[in-house]
Amino acid sequence: MSTARLNLIGPLVLGVVLIVAWQMTYWAIGDIALRSPWQTLRFSAELLARPSFWPHLVETGKAFAAALAIAALLGLAIGLLLGLGKLAGDVFEPMLIALYSIPKVTLYPILLLSFGLGVSAKIAFGALHGFIPVALFTINAVRNIKPIYFKASRVMKLSRWATISKIVFPAAMPEIFTGFRIGFSLTMIGTVLGEMFASQRGLGYLLMNAIGLHNVDIIMAITLMLVVFAAIVSSALLAIDRRLHKRF
Amino acid sequence: MTNASHNDVHKDDLHVSLRGATKVFRRADDGSEVHALGPVDLDLKRGEFFAVVGPSGCGKSTLLEVLAGLSTVTAGTVTFEGKPISGEVPDGVGVVFQEDACFPWMTVADNIAFGLRQAGAAEGEIRARVEGALALMGLNAFAASYPAQLSGGMRQRVCIARTLVLQPRLILLDEPFGALDQQTRLLMGEELLRLWRETGATIFLITHALDEAAMLADRIGVMSARPGRLLEIVETGWPETRDSTIVEKPEFGHVTARLWQWLRAESMKSVGRMDRP
Numbered sequence: 001m002s003t004a005r006l007n008l009i010g011p012l013v014l015g016v017v018l019i020v021a022w023q024m025t026y027w028a029i030g031d032i033a034l035r036s037p038w039q040t041l042r043f044s045a046e047l048l049a050r051p052s053f054w055p056h057l058v059e060t061g062k063a064f065a066a067a068l069a070i071a072a073l074l075g076l077a078i079g080l081l082l083g084l085g086k087l088a089g090d091v092f093e094p095m096l097i098a099l100y101s102i103p104k105v106t107l108y109p110i111l112l113l114s115f116g117l118g119v120s121a122k123i124a125f126g127a128l129h130g131f132i133p134v135a136l137f138t139i140n141a142v143r144n145i146k147p148i149y150f151k152a153s154r155v156m157k158l159s160r161w162a163t164i165s166k167i168v169f170p171a172a173m174p175e176i177f178t179g180f181r182i183g184f185s186l187t188m189i190g191t192v193l194g195e196m197f198a199s200q201r202g203l204g205y206l207l208m209n210a211i212g213l214h215n216v217d218i219i220m221a222i223t224l225m226l227v228v229f230a231a232i233v234s235s236a237l238l239a240i241d242r243r244l245h246k247r248f
Numbered sequence: 249m250t251n252a253s254h255n256d257v258h259k260d261d262l263h264v265s266l267r268g269a270t271k272v273f274r275r276a277d278d279g280s281e282v283h284a285l286g287p288v289d290l291d292l293k294r295g296e297f298f299a300v301v302g303p304s305g306c307g308k309s310t311l312l313e314v315l316a317g318l319s320t321v322t323a324g325t326v327t328f329e330g331k332p333i334s335g336e337v338p339d340g341v342g343v344v345f346q347e348d349a350c351f352p353w354m355t356v357a358d359n360i361a362f363g364l365r366q367a368g369a370a371e372g373e374i375r376a377r378v379e380g381a382l383a384l385m386g387l388n389a390f391a392a393s394y395p396a397q398l399s400g401g402m403r404q405r406v407c408i409a410r411t412l413v414l415q416p417r418l419i420l421l422d423e424p425f426g427a428l429d430q431q432t433r434l435l436m437g438e439e440l441l442r443l444w445r446e447t448g449a450t451i452f453l454i455t456h457a458l459d460e461a462a463m464l465a466d467r468i469g470v471m472s473a474r475p476g477r478l479l480e481i482v483e484t485g486w487p488e489t490r491d492s493t494i495v496e497k498p499e500f501g502h503v504t505a506r507l508w509q510w511l512r513a514e515s516m517k518s519v520g521r522m523d524r525p
Contacts, residue, residue: 173353
């Protein structure tokens with residue numbers, strides 16, 4: 001069997017298993033808390049057809065895209081700085097790890113007071129979740145670059161900037177990408193979470209609102225959309241990640 | 249690839265010169281001083297093939313790093329083409345390391361072109377020179393391959409091609425075949441001889457293999473256990489057009505025997521030091 005077919009069969013089997021499990025849970029628990037896969041799919045389509053739904057989707061999409069861009073760039077910059085500078089790395093890496101392990105919700109009041117009740121607070125909250133794995137993976141990637149590459153760079157008389165852009169960055173790229181992949185998931189969690197607490201728009205807000213109104217249809221539909229989006233993008237990122245690692 | 253033919257009038261020019269070259273390190277952990285190298289006095293003629301053998305840890309690599317400008321001497325002078333080397337790799341010096349220094353994210357052709365591109369050479373010139381280097385190292389069929397698809401011997405060829413393409417007048421090789429199997433080593437040695445004849449470059453080769461040094465070099469420097477000093481320089485007297493079949497000659501046996509005579513005591517010193525707790 002070819003590997004391409006194997007790669008498709010795995011996710012397919014997983015998808016079927018998840019849908020069956022979902023249907024069985026629905027039978028066991030009932031309408032009070034769940035909808036069946038088919039009902040959810042139908043309601044999602046209905047929701048997507050409503051013009052009033054789109055501004056929320058766009059709001060979340062924009063906030064997420066901005067948060068991800070900030071998380072990637074900030075994480076990369078911090079990672080390169082701390083990875084290349086030994087002293088700075090030794091001092092700040094433990095602080096990053098500490099920040100990584102605390103629930104970011106504890107920092108939410110501070111962010112809210114700093115950025116106000118708007119899209120910027122969501123972006124900041126999303127980026128706060130996402131930049132840490134990018135930074136941590138970048139630090140390790142840069143530290144693990146084979147010293148021989150730096151020697152080769154000196155022999156070829158590369159400037160400091162050329163060494164970073166032509167050698168450090170591509171040599172660390174596969175690991176940086178792994179950090180980005182994890183940063184993607186966390187940024188998404190952060191952005192939606194930010195919308196759930198203090199926002200007037202976005203999917204997180206709709207979700208929170210639906211919980212208040214006990215609207216199981218909306219809860220299930222939005223959850224499904226988020227899960228499908230995350231699953232598709234994560235699989236694509238994972239595929240790229242594997243390809244990048246293969247050459248090393 | 250021929251900027252200075254091996255037979256031109258400059259053959260007896262002084263190309264590299266070390267006078268009292270000494271290197272003392274300070275250990276990072278306890279601040280104690282380690283006398284790694286020297287004093288070393290050595291003159292290399294333009295276009296000569298010089299090899300260095302010595303017990304492990306004797307400072308051979310330090311000597312090469314000093315010549316490459318990757319490391320500075322703490323006393324004495326090192327000059328290349330009349331100019332002192334200090335802290336920077338001089339123009340016209342190429343280095344091949346034992347470790348695989350190919351960039352895995354680039355194709356073979358891009359690896360070879362990298363140095364030229366960084367130096368800002370014209371694209372047409374780069375293409376011509378890369379093709380020349382690919383042909384010289386027998387890598388034509390692998391131009392578009394990635395290093396991960398090649399064997400260790402082929403990857404080392406890429407590293408050598410990457411150095412050659414810059415047309416160095418002095419090529420420093422730090423145990424370049426150390427990670428290869430014996431047959432591949434012999435063949436790579438022959439190729440190195442061919443390159444040496446075709447480019448006319450001065451070659452400084454570090455090796456731990458006595459037979460490799462005896463087969464390839466015009467002169468072989470024997471280094472002492474640390475601090476590394478040159479104990480003796482053995483002249484092989486081989487003709488310029490030589491290859492690995494030289495190992496059949498009785499003189500080859502004499503050369504390796506002389507090298508071993510000098511090295512035996514030094515190696516025992518160095519092994520003894522390693523055995524001490």
